[in-house]
Amino acid sequence: MTDALARAPRATVSLSRRHLVALPLAAALAPALAQFRVEISGVGATQLPIAALRFRDEDKAPQPVGSIVRADLERSGYFKPIDASSAVIDEGAQPVMSDWRGRGADALVAGSVTRLADGRFDVRYRLWDTVQGRDLGGASFAVPAADLRLAAHQIADAIYEKLTGDKGVFSTRIAYVTKGGGRYTLWIADADGEGAQSALASPEPIISPAWSPDGREVAYVSFEAKKAVVYVQEVASGKRRTLAAFRGSNSAPAWSPDGRQLAVTLTRDGGSQLYLIGRDGGEPRRITNSGAIDTEAAFSPDGKSIYFVSDRGGGPQIYRMPAAGGAAERVTFGGSYNISPAISPDGKTLAYITRDGGAFRLQALDLASGTARPLSDTNDDESPSFAPNGKLIVYASRAQGRDVLMTTTLDGKIKARLVSTQADVREPVWGPFGR
Incomplete structure (x- = not known):
């Protein structure tokens, strides 16, 4: 949720310039503000009984x-x-x-x-x-x-x-953002939320982290320059570079599967539109030309298509178009408000956030049949992201007045709550296989 299509953002933007620190992960010794414990709920249809x-x-x-x-x-x-x-x-x-x-x-x-x-x-x-x-x-x-x-x-x-018979994802990593004590921090953690190390800390909002396909870099949006700017940071060293700092807002980075380019949302030419930009920056190429707000791009696993959110039909819905640009087709039809697309690694399932009355809930759409199913019964879900084996989804939600991380199976029957004890947690994204 990065611009006018999103509901009221949790990360309130302050326009005052303050100090921001980038830390190499290898040297980040301070523990995470939020340590986690796992609470499992639900019963799956078929489970293997195991004594561990x-x-x-x-x-x-x-x-x-x-x-x-x-x-x-x-x-x-x-x-x-x-x-x-x-x-x-x-x-x-x-x-x-x-x-x-x-x-x-x-x-x-x-x-x-x-x-x-x-x-x-x-x-x-x-x-x-x-x-x-x-x-x-x-x-x-x-x-x-x-x-x-x-x-x-x-x-x-x-x-x-x-x-x-499926590859496990427990040794992979996630990235997420916390807000605590008026400070925002981007963390890199184990897939269970533990062992977190700070990649970036700032009094200004940090949003929209996105892993590179090889897991070596994370793109994100920081407001340290009094506006939204996209950066790319090396995970191991903490070294970073500016990817997009054009006139207006620069937001919602999404890596192509080959890691050579990113889709970003820019307002440099007026309204929010989608552009492609090389992984090292340079002149972006515009790929949408609508009078609407187009944002939140997500590449299909084969790199041939881009899913994105647009209000071109009157309200925010998810569309799909060729990755190089071209005619877009609408993908979501249930409800008047659907945002935050995430595509499963096999390209068969779309996870997204739908508005149901006054609630924002995680939902999954079978792209072949067009059948949608709810995955949660909470009221304030956001930012779904698939595990690299496609068997779990991590997302943010609210419980007992706090932002927390959740994982769910694709049928919604087994959920694990990774509970923040000191800070609000948001914007999780699951990294690729490998460290």
């Missing part, structure tokens, strides 16, 4: 590795956790499969965390299929303390892929 045990000696390590693995698997919506808190086994055990089937578990995970002499930690795990009585393998990692969370996420990814 506490890892032996995980309480002696800086991170609860087994607990992170268990939370990752539960949050995916594909697994039903089986209580096994009394069990004390590790990856070297020979579990009695019939006992675990008797507990209701179809799969079993156990492991250990051992501190090595050089200060690193040896993390090991093993996975069993208790129904077929098979050892499905495991792995070991020797990692510094700072990488224990990543190791846990990678274990969850391996388990998820072994049992579902």
Whole structure:
């Protein structure tokens, strides 16, 4: 939500110039303003019962590795956790499969965390299929303390892929913006919202973060120059460059799948229109020529089409056109207000925000059939973004007077709430595979 099409923005724009700091992520030592805990709700139609045990000696390590693995698997919506808190086994055990089937578990995970002499930690795990009585393998990692969370996420990814056939996303990252104490911060965090590090902090609003396809850069809009300007920042080093600072407003960056260009919304020639600009900047090329407000571009996964929001029909709706420009066709027809398009990695599903009475709710549209389905029952949703495997959506919402992050399965049945305890959280975007 970046311009006149959006409802009243949560990020109130101040026009006074103040100090802004860009921090290299590798050197950002301050913890996030908002630490998260995961609250899971809902029941999926089909879930695999799994007993994911506490890892032996995980309480002696800086991170609860087994607990992170268990939370990752539960949050995916594909697994039903089986209580096994009394069990004390590790990856070297020979579990009695019939006992675990008797507990209701179809799969079993156990492991250990051992501190090595050089200060690193040896993390090991093993996975069993208790129904077929098979050892499905495991792995070991020797990692510094700072990488224990990543190791846990990678274990969850391996388990998820072994049992579902789909690639896991627990070791990917998300970006989001917080507002707390009159200060805005852009964070880069693990996919569960933990381990956040500051990429940018400012008294002025920061909005519309967007990951590059290779995960090395994040584009965003900052108001530090008394107006909306688009920047691109390297995630590892914190080095950034100005992408679009033309006359008027510069907003809503969206990367092309090949990473060579971005779509942006500019008002340089009058009203809000869509332009394409190279990843290193330069002269933009206009691709819409309407008398309406055109904004919030999103590329299709094959790069051939752009979805965008326009009020050319009288109210904000989502349209699709060729990526190089051309005739646009309307995509959303249900309701009078549909914004914030996000396309699934397989190109089959459109997630967006629809207005239902006075509520703003997350909805999904099957692009082949045109069938739309609600994914939430909350009243103030915004900014949907697909996980890179297409199995989850992260979005922002409001609960108990605070902005929070949520994830949901595509059927809306399993939701995980990542709760902010100190700051309002908004504008989440899920990064690609890889770190």
